[in-house]
Amino acid sequence: xxxxxQYVTDFGWPRIIIFIFLVLLFVAAPFVKVRIDASISDVLNxxxxxxxxxxxxxxxxxxxxxxxxxxxxGIIAGLIGSTLSVQFGLTEAFGFFGAVxxxxxxxxxxxxxxxxxxxxxxxxxxxxxxxVGFAGVMFMCIMxxxxxxxxxxxxxxxxxxxxxxxxxxxxxxxxxxxxxxxxRIGNSFVFPTGMLLFVGFAAxxxxxxxxxxxxxxxxxxxxxxxxxxxxxxxxxxxxxxxxVLSTVLGAIGIVVYQQSxxxxxxxxxxxxxxxxxxxxxLIGGASVNKxxxxxxxxxxxxxxxxxxxTPSVINSTLQTDxxxxxxxxxxNGIIIYALTRKTKVTK
Amino acid sequence: xxxxxxxxxxxxxxxxxxxxxxxxxVCFELRPxxxxxxxxxxxxxxxxxxxxxxxxxxxxxxxxYKGRVCIDGKEVSFASPFDALxxxxxxxxxxxxxxxxxxxxxxxxxxxxxxxxxxxxxxxGDRMSVLDRPAMxxxxxxAIEKLGVKLDPDMLISEMPVGHKQFTEIAREITRSKTRxxxxxxxxxxxxxxxxxxxxxxxxxxxxxxIAIIFISHRLHEVVNVADRVxxxxxxxxxKDTPVAGVTxxxxxxxxxGRHVATERAADVxxxxxxxxxxxxxxxxxxxxxxxxxxxxxxxxxGEILGFGGLAGQGKLGVPNGIMGLFAAGxxxxxxxxxxxxxxxxxxxxxxxxxxxxxxxxxxxxxxESLEWNIAFTAMQIQDKYLKPILxxxxxxxxxxxxxxxxxxxxxxxxxxxxxxxxxxxxxSGGNQQxxxxxxxxxxxxxxxxxxxxxxxxxxxxxxxxxDTLQRYNREYGTTIVMVxxxxxxxxxxxxxxxxxxEGRIAGILPPxxxxxxxxxxxxxxxxxxxxxxxxxxxx
Numbered sequence: 001x002x003x004x005x006q007y008v009t010d011f012g013w014p015r016i017i018i019f020i021f022l023v024l025l026f027v028a029a030p031f032v033k034v035r036i037d038a039s040i041s042d043v044l045n046x047x048x049x050x051x052x053x054x055x056x057x058x059x060x061x062x063x064x065x066x067x068x069x070x071x072x073x074g075i076i077a078g079l080i081g082s083t084l085s086v087q088f089g090l091t092e093a094f095g096f097f098g099a100v101x102x103x104x105x106x107x108x109x110x111x112x113x114x115x116x117x118x119x120x121x122x123x124x125x126x127x128x129x130x131x132v133g134f135a136g137v138m139f140m141c142i143m144x145x146x147x148x149x150x151x152x153x154x155x156x157x158x159x160x161x162x163x164x165x166x167x168x169x170x171x172x173x174x175x176x177x178x179x180x181x182x183x184r185i186g187n188s189f190v191f192p193t194g195m196l197l198f199v200g201f202a203a204x205x206x207x208x209x210x211x212x213x214x215x216x217x218x219x220x221x222x223x224x225x226x227x228x229x230x231x232x233x234x235x236x237x238x239x240x241x242x243x244v245l246s247t248v249l250g251a252i253g254i255v256v257y258q259q260s261x262x263x264x265x266x267x268x269x270x271x272x273x274x275x276x277x278x279x280x281x282l283i284g285g286a287s288v289n290k291x292x293x294x295x296x297x298x299x300x301x302x303x304x305x306x307x308x309x310t311p312s313v314i315n316s317t318l319q320t321d322x323x324x325x326x327x328x329x330x331x332n333g334i335i336i337y338a339l340t341r342k343t344k345v346t347k
Numbered sequence: 348x349x350x351x352x353x354x355x356x357x358x359x360x361x362x363x364x365x366x367x368x369x370x371x372x373v374c375f376e377l378r379p380x381x382x383x384x385x386x387x388x389x390x391x392x393x394x395x396x397x398x399x400x401x402x403x404x405x406x407x408x409x410x411x412y413k414g415r416v417c418i419d420g421k422e423v424s425f426a427s428p429f430d431a432l433x434x435x436x437x438x439x440x441x442x443x444x445x446x447x448x449x450x451x452x453x454x455x456x457x458x459x460x461x462x463x464x465x466x467x468x469x470x471x472g473d474r475m476s477v478l479d480r481p482a483m484x485x486x487x488x489x490a491i492e493k494l495g496v497k498l499d500p501d502m503l504i505s506e507m508p509v510g511h512k513q514f515t516e517i518a519r520e521i522t523r524s525k526t527r528x529x530x531x532x533x534x535x536x537x538x539x540x541x542x543x544x545x546x547x548x549x550x551x552x553x554x555x556x557x558i559a560i561i562f563i564s565h566r567l568h569e570v571v572n573v574a575d576r577v578x579x580x581x582x583x584x585x586x587k588d589t590p591v592a593g594v595t596x597x598x599x600x601x602x603x604x605g606r607h608v609a610t611e612r613a614a615d616v617x618x619x620x621x622x623x624x625x626x627x628x629x630x631x632x633x634x635x636x637x638x639x640x641x642x643x644x645x646x647x648x649x650g651e652i653l654g655f656g657g658l659a660g661q662g663k664l665g666v667p668n669g670i671m672g673l674f675a676a677g678x679x680x681x682x683x684x685x686x687x688x689x690x691x692x693x694x695x696x697x698x699x700x701x702x703x704x705x706x707x708x709x710x711x712x713x714x715x716e717s718l719e720w721n722i723a724f725t726a727m728q729i730q731d732k733y734l735k736p737i738l739x740x741x742x743x744x745x746x747x748x749x750x751x752x753x754x755x756x757x758x759x760x761x762x763x764x765x766x767x768x769x770x771x772x773x774x775x776s777g778g779n780q781q782x783x784x785x786x787x788x789x790x791x792x793x794x795x796x797x798x799x800x801x802x803x804x805x806x807x808x809x810x811x812x813x814x815d816t817l818q819r820y821n822r823e824y825g826t827t828i829v830m831v832x833x834x835x836x837x838x839x840x841x842x843x844x845x846x847x848x849x850e851g852r853i854a855g856i857l858p859p860x861x862x863x864x865x866x867x868x869x870x871x872x873x874x875x876x877x878x879x880x881x882x883x884x885x886x887x
Contacts (some may be wrong), residue, residue: 213731229692232691
């Protein structure tokens with residue numbers, strides 16, 4: 001009994017309550033004619049799409065830079081990489097990995113500058129990060145129009161230049177990961193094996209990284225920068241590494257997201273993505289200074305589960321289409337809840 | 348005085364936390380104008396007793412207490428610290444509760460500011476009164492004067508040395524007109540000997556005004572100096588309640604720890620032979636706020652323990668911090684003849700030096716991490732220890748097994764009291780945290796170890812253990828040690844030579860057997876003139 005109690009305390013009541021709520025939604029689903037198999041498939045899909053963004057939170061949290069509200073910086077790098085990949089006409093594996101490889105140099109450079117900036121505003125990282133994200137997205141809104149892209153599937157048909165808001169990647173690398181070893185049961189259940197494997201692999205690499213000398217130093221910087229300094233570790237360098245890593249993960253994350261979603265979304269689309277990732281990792285039980293792989297996976301699953309199930313169940317119950325409204329209320333509600341849950345560490 | 352009725356009486360108070368008895372049947376009384384020294388080792392129950400007296404919510408939350416607390420003969424039971432304040436009990440905490448961005452005056456009269464009505468009062472009532480700054484200042488100055496200390500009423504708390512913060516805190520408590528009983532929890536822990544001296548005088552002044560004082564301190568000679576009566580707690584029992592007259596520090600210390608404490612220095616101190624000079628420092632300056640080092644030259648020989656003493660703020664702490672690269676420094680430092688790059692902690696560590704910082708919680712520990720991490724981290728980062736290669740050495744992962752073995756070794760060697768090597772550093776007591784800091788430094792197997800204030804804020808028993816450990820490592824492994832401490836007695840107990848720092852310069856170096864008066868002269872700068880002459884001769 002004590003063991004169960006201990007386990008419950010470790011796992012945390014918020015997660016248990018959300019999990020029970022999620023289960024209730026699944027139980028209620030058939031009664032309002034929402035298909036369970038399609039829903040589960042949906043939840044898995046969305047989990048895979050977003051898990052890398054949540055994973056991208058880990059290095060910066062561990063290094064004491066707080067939650068990466070400026071994840072859009074990484075997403076932008078990913079968008080540049082993926083549009084270049086489409087521009088060069090790369091398809092399938094070349095398309096996907098091409099997009100990843102092309103976006104990484106951008107992510108590294110952006111992340112380096114972003115990290116340097118955050119080192120100058122210690123203590124205020126999260127606020128500054130949010131505005132760096134906003135500013136970056138808005139700047140790119142101009143750039144998407146004037147950069148000399150000319151792939152016929154990407155540019156505005158009437159003007160002959162400037163990228164569209166939504167670019168299909170059908171015929172390029174759509175569902176490249178999703179369809180890899182995918183398991184289909186019936187008409188509406190698909191288990192996106194490839195994508196989940198990719199997510200699992202990324203999480204494993206991150207877990208390994210956190211156990212290396214650098215990863216250990218990074219965690220120590222987040223725990224006590226003065227201690228790290230006295231032990232000969234440069235806090236600024238570790239923080240910069242963490243920001244670069246987070247930005248690169250954001251870039252890869254958006255490519256994974258696109259191949260599952262089927263479209264490249266430009267302009268203001270990256271604005272909201274950091275918030276859902278932040279909410280997910282907080283729901284997963286991370287604090288502003290500590291995050292683990294369990295936090296990432298549990299958080300991404302619970303958050304995306306709620307986000308998928310609540311609108312569709314409520315929608316079907318009320319028999320009207322307010323799914324978008326419900327989705328916004330639910331996701332922002334969870335973000336508020338999650339931000340109030342954040343715990344501080346001892347100083 | 349003895350005829351007056353007691354202002355406070357504690358009657359048969361017991362308290363347990365989840366079956367763990369921390370106080371058992373404690374009784375004592377306190378009369379107006381009396382200073383009661385309350386002493387005991389860490390964990391003896393002093394803090395719990397004060398929490399009960401103060402009605403801290405944590406007591407009620409953990410099941411309340413047994414026995415009675417009476418003020419003026421009437422039983423009281425405070426539901427919150429506010430009730431205790433209303434009853435005239437003031438408390439000065441170990442940790443400061445001051446607002447850093449406010450001035451001394453503002454902090455002293457906080458929430459009890461003098462008000463002047465403004466025109467808005469007619470419309471909006473008293474809430475619209477404005478601050479009467481001259482009156483506030485006058486009250487603050489009055490309180491400072493009562494204490495008999497020097498404090499700038501307009502200085503910001505954030506810019507003050509710790510000693511002044513402590514005085515501000517006390518001044519705040521005594522400006523409450525009702526305060527009749529003042530509790531000071533370790534008020535001198537952060538003060539230097541001279542500041543503490545001023546504080547003690549201030550306390551005696553307050554006692555003369557009829558305020559009863561409970562004085563909790565680890566520094567027993569202060570208790571003997573200032574208190575009228577002393578109550579000794581050991582393991583939750585009040586084992587001694589006696590007037591101070593005729594009691595010595597040694598008596599109290601032995602009551603506290605329940606065993607005979609020897610402060611004798613090792614027999615061979617002062618006449619050992621040493622090897623070649625291992626560290627040579629020439630014209631070192633260090634820009635450490637509050638501890639500026641101006642011009643320091645010295646050398647340490649292989650196997651020696653060199654002590655640095657002196658008053659706070661004179662620069663003794665700056666010496667190790669500067670050499671280890673934690674603060675901007677300049678000058679020439681040679682370790683075994685090789686130039687040490689200053690301003691780079693990594694270089695200093697790589698050359699075989701290690702440092703135990705005086706700021707244990709701020710610099711010395713990863714409070715939120717396990718003991719394994721705390722002890723092995725520096726060795727891992729600097730010497731690539733506790734890493735094991737994976738996949739034929741493509742990359743290396745943390746060797747948790749090795750880290751645990753190392754930690755277990757030091758837990759045993761230094762007698763660190765913990766539940767497991769995985770326990771978090773913040774959960775240990777001060778003395779055990781200090782041992783963890785020492786273990787961290789020993790783990791890099793340094794040739795030269797800097798130890799800064801190794802016994803600050805830890806109890807008598809732990810102090811002895813820490814000093815013994817240092818001495819043992821020096822004797823057994825030949826580790827050269829440079830120890831900085833505010834407590835002359837502990838320097839004299841283990842050091843081979845003691846340098847006294849005054850105004851950022853070394854005023855003189857004495858053997859530990861020198862007269863106390865000589866140390867005193869050097870510290871107070873009396874002997875400085877003579878010595879500067881000698882130093883400049885040497886530099887020629």
